[in-house]
Amino acid sequence: MSVDTLSQKGLAVRIDANGFHHRELNRLIREAVAEGAQRIDLHGVCGQRYIATNLRSGAEIHIHGTPGNDLGAFLDGSRLIVYGNAQDGCGNTMNEGEIIVHGHAGDIAGLSARGGRIFIREDVGYRAGIHMKEYEGKGPALVIGGTAQDFLGEYMAGGTMVVLGLTLNGGNCHTASFVGTGMHGGVIYLRGQINDYQLGKEVGVSQPNRKDRAILRELVTQFAGHFGFDAEEILAGRFVKLFPLYLRPYGRLYTY
Amino acid sequence: MKSYLPPRFVIDRDAERCIGCQVCVRQCSFDAHAYDGEEDEVRSYDENCVGCHRCAVFCPTQALDIRLNPLSYRPNANWRPEAIEDIIRQSESGGVLLTSMGNDKSYCIYWDHLLLNASQVTNPSIDPLREPMELRTYLGRKPDRVELDPASLSLKTQLAPQVAVELPVLFSAMSYGAVNLNVQESLARAAAEAGTLFNIGEGGLHRKLYQYANNVIVQVASGRFGVHPEYLDAARVIEIKIGQGAKPGIGGHLPGGKVTEDVAQTRMIPAGTDALSPAPQHDIYSIEDLSQLIYALKEATNYTKPVCVKIAAVHNSAAIASGMVRAGADIIALDGLRGATGAAPKIIRDNVGIPIELAIAAVDTRLRKEGIRNQASIIAAGGFRNSADVVKAVALGADAVYIGTAALVALGCTVCQQCHTGRCAWGICTTDPVLSKRVNPEIGARRLVNLLRGWSLEIKEMLGGMGINALESLRGNRLHLRGVGLTDSELEVLGVRLAGR
Numbered sequence: 001m002s003v004d005t006l007s008q009k010g011l012a013v014r015i016d017a018n019g020f021h022h023r024e025l026n027r028l029i030r031e032a033v034a035e036g037a038q039r040i041d042l043h044g045v046c047g048q049r050y051i052a053t054n055l056r057s058g059a060e061i062h063i064h065g066t067p068g069n070d071l072g073a074f075l076d077g078s079r080l081i082v083y084g085n086a087q088d089g090c091g092n093t094m095n096e097g098e099i100i101v102h103g104h105a106g107d108i109a110g111l112s113a114r115g116g117r118i119f120i121r122e123d124v125g126y127r128a129g130i131h132m133k134e135y136e137g138k139g140p141a142l143v144i145g146g147t148a149q150d151f152l153g154e155y156m157a158g159g160t161m162v163v164l165g166l167t168l169n170g171g172n173c174h175t176a177s178f179v180g181t182g183m184h185g186g187v188i189y190l191r192g193q194i195n196d197y198q199l200g201k202e203v204g205v206s207q208p209n210r211k212d213r214a215i216l217r218e219l220v221t222q223f224a225g226h227f228g229f230d231a232e233e234i235l236a237g238r239f240v241k242l243f244p245l246y247l248r249p250y251g252r253l254y255t256y
Numbered sequence: 257m258k259s260y261l262p263p264r265f266v267i268d269r270d271a272e273r274c275i276g277c278q279v280c281v282r283q284c285s286f287d288a289h290a291y292d293g294e295e296d297e298v299r300s301y302d303e304n305c306v307g308c309h310r311c312a313v314f315c316p317t318q319a320l321d322i323r324l325n326p327l328s329y330r331p332n333a334n335w336r337p338e339a340i341e342d343i344i345r346q347s348e349s350g351g352v353l354l355t356s357m358g359n360d361k362s363y364c365i366y367w368d369h370l371l372l373n374a375s376q377v378t379n380p381s382i383d384p385l386r387e388p389m390e391l392r393t394y395l396g397r398k399p400d401r402v403e404l405d406p407a408s409l410s411l412k413t414q415l416a417p418q419v420a421v422e423l424p425v426l427f428s429a430m431s432y433g434a435v436n437l438n439v440q441e442s443l444a445r446a447a448a449e450a451g452t453l454f455n456i457g458e459g460g461l462h463r464k465l466y467q468y469a470n471n472v473i474v475q476v477a478s479g480r481f482g483v484h485p486e487y488l489d490a491a492r493v494i495e496i497k498i499g500q501g502a503k504p505g506i507g508g509h510l511p512g513g514k515v516t517e518d519v520a521q522t523r524m525i526p527a528g529t530d531a532l533s534p535a536p537q538h539d540i541y542s543i544e545d546l547s548q549l550i551y552a553l554k555e556a557t558n559y560t561k562p563v564c565v566k567i568a569a570v571h572n573s574a575a576i577a578s579g580m581v582r583a584g585a586d587i588i589a590l591d592g593l594r595g596a597t598g599a600a601p602k603i604i605r606d607n608v609g610i611p612i613e614l615a616i617a618a619v620d621t622r623l624r625k626e627g628i629r630n631q632a633s634i635i636a637a638g639g640f641r642n643s644a645d646v647v648k649a650v651a652l653g654a655d656a657v658y659i660g661t662a663a664l665v666a667l668g669c670t671v672c673q674q675c676h677t678g679r680c681a682w683g684i685c686t687t688d689p690v691l692s693k694r695v696n697p698e699i700g701a702r703r704l705v706n707l708l709r710g711w712s713l714e715i716k717e718m719l720g721g722m723g724i725n726a727l728e729s730l731r732g733n734r735l736h737l738r739g740v741g742l743t744d745s746e747l748e749v750l751g752v753r754l755a756g757r
Contacts, residue, residue: 054556076485095484112480135524248530255351
């Protein structure tokens with residue numbers, strides 16, 4: 001099957017992913033992009049891994065169903081919109097682009113991402129944003145509408161993470177432990193209640209300042225726009241800023 | 257706190273030969289020599305000497321003699337000087353003892369207990385000077401069987417991507433940050449000239465080295481430093497680094513001090529911050545997860561490159577290797593107990609892992625038994641010193657070997673184990689811009705190409721002696737090996753008979 005046998009309208013392409021192995025599905029996506037597709041609608045997606053991996057284009061890919069692990073791994077510039085839940089490793093080592101998930105995401109969302117933006121409407125699993133980095137004015141942003149499991153932002157070396165706590169029932173505390181363990185760069189803005197004992201030893205806590213507020217406003221406004229929330233209502237909540245206390249958390253570990 | 261550490265070395269300066277030229281002062285990066293302006297005299301400070309012999313080699317009048325300090329502790333088989341000094345260092349600092357290079361302990365070096373065969377009377381030996389000899393090795397997954405189209409006699413079977421090397425010796429992973437760019441460029445140029453591959457390590461691929469992309473193995477390690485689409489596209493082979501022989505099971509901390517602007521740019525992180533590589537890759541907690549990353553990389557590069565997985569040789573290597581092959585690895589790299597490092601906790605380097613000889617034999621045997629040996633090439637690493645070690649490794653079952661320390665020795669390294677200080681006087685394991693200039697990529701490449709040429713001539717001599725004209729025919733051919741001074745169990749694991757049998 002090739003792209004020309006698919007229903008093709010102008011620059012929009014529809015692919016029925018039902019029954020396709022990831023290798024075949026990605027080949028079709030690459031072909032469509034090579035032929036200039038601006039919008040690709042994938043229907044019937046059911047667990048196929050690596051969708052749109054390493055894709056370098058401005059294309060917008062709408063994913064209906066449940067994509068598998070490593071969605072948009074090494075992504076470099078496309079926009080992926082998922083109408084469903086994402087699994088583990090969404091945005092793994094992402095370089096640029098945008099991933100918008102109308103649902104939950106599994107473990108290690110945004111692992112080692114260096115750029116781009118990831119918006120998750122609801123909750124994420126363990127170790128979200130682990131080892132996110134930043135480089136030459138480029139930094140990833142991971143916005144989580146709900147809450148996260150343990151080791152959120154572990155080893156974080158750069159970028160911005162926002163956790164909005166919208167799925168927590170009326171003022172309930174976040175439950176993640178070891179938040180920001182080993183963190184040595186970047187920043188986490190967390191809306192809602194978290195206790196000191198839930199944080200890693202390398203994490204400092206403060207109130208967001210004016211600059212932080214501006215960053216938050218931008219990201220929350222985008223988040224609200226994607227998922228139809230009221231940005232002002234979210235921003236009115238109570239935020240804390242988590243930041244790394246040391247650039248070199250393990251500098252005093254060794255005897256030379 | 258007064259240090260109780262005695263000097264490790266003694267510097268003998270022959271006053272009659274010394275002309276006070278201060279070459280030693282300028283060459284030493286550890287401040288073991290200094291010029292006293294008041295007395296107009298060059299003095300030495302034994303306590304700072306690391307025994308790298310840079311000064312002795314460059315002294316124009318051979319006035320310097322560096323000797324081990326003959327410490328007169330009371331002899332004690334248990335409390336040897338090293339044990340005492342390690343305790344002194346820790347009691348003065350409270351830290352994890354850091355060291356570098358490979359395990360220096362006296363564990364059995366099996367290469368020295370294995371002997372090669374030669375043809376006598378019953379089959380002719382081959383003279384490689386006049387007859388063709390084939391050292392070329394193809395790395396990558398081989399099919400279970402090949403099918404030809406009977407009409408055209410062309411190959412019908414679709415082959416997985418293969419990478420040819422002209423001799424079974426590749427340069428091991430050494431990252432930018434651990435070594436400097438001049439060292440990497442020396443390795444890159446030599447690999448290109450000799451028709452082999454160099455491994456860029458986990459610190460990213462510097463812009464300057466993209467021109468050698470045809471010979472580069474790029475690493476994807478737990479820190480994911482410098483891993484981006486262009487990097488993956490440039491590679492000839494992509495290597496997932498799970499572990500390293502010098503430090504199995506632990507991650508790496510490149511200290512912020514070594515992360516210069518240029519290193520930072522290549523690693524794609526801010527300058528001056530620690531580059532922390534977590535111990536595990538957090539998307540790999542199982543063979544199934546490994547498979548996921550292997551296929552993520554294959555998918556990202558559209559199945560055009562072999563994917564290698566590197567592990568440290570540990571107790572269960574054979575079973576793990578089987579899983580790796582089934583997970584989709586096209587090449588598996590095994591790094592043994594004596595594999596080197598730019599920095600590792602001493603306690604790990606000296607006590608964790610198994611010798612590479614046993615690991616090669618165990619893995620090769622296991623994969624053969626399971627009928628999947630053809631599905632992946634094996635690259636062995638960890639302390640290969642000469643071409644005989646290479647030939648023995650191939651006979652045990654490896655397809656090729658990685659050399660790291662041997663390559664650095666060709667560039668001047670004297671294995672003084674100070675890489676972790678970042679002050680290498682030979683300009684190798686340092687990113688200091690002044691020291692780095694001590695390695696000239698053009699001369700460095702020539703030294704490395706010379707080494708590879710010498711080894712390749714020797715390998716051909718050894719093959720010819722056995723009556724073999726292609727390295728291919730020696731692979732896993734353990735009948736060409738005999739053991740000496742080994743127990744029955746050791747011979748059994750190695751799959752080798754005792755000499756005389």
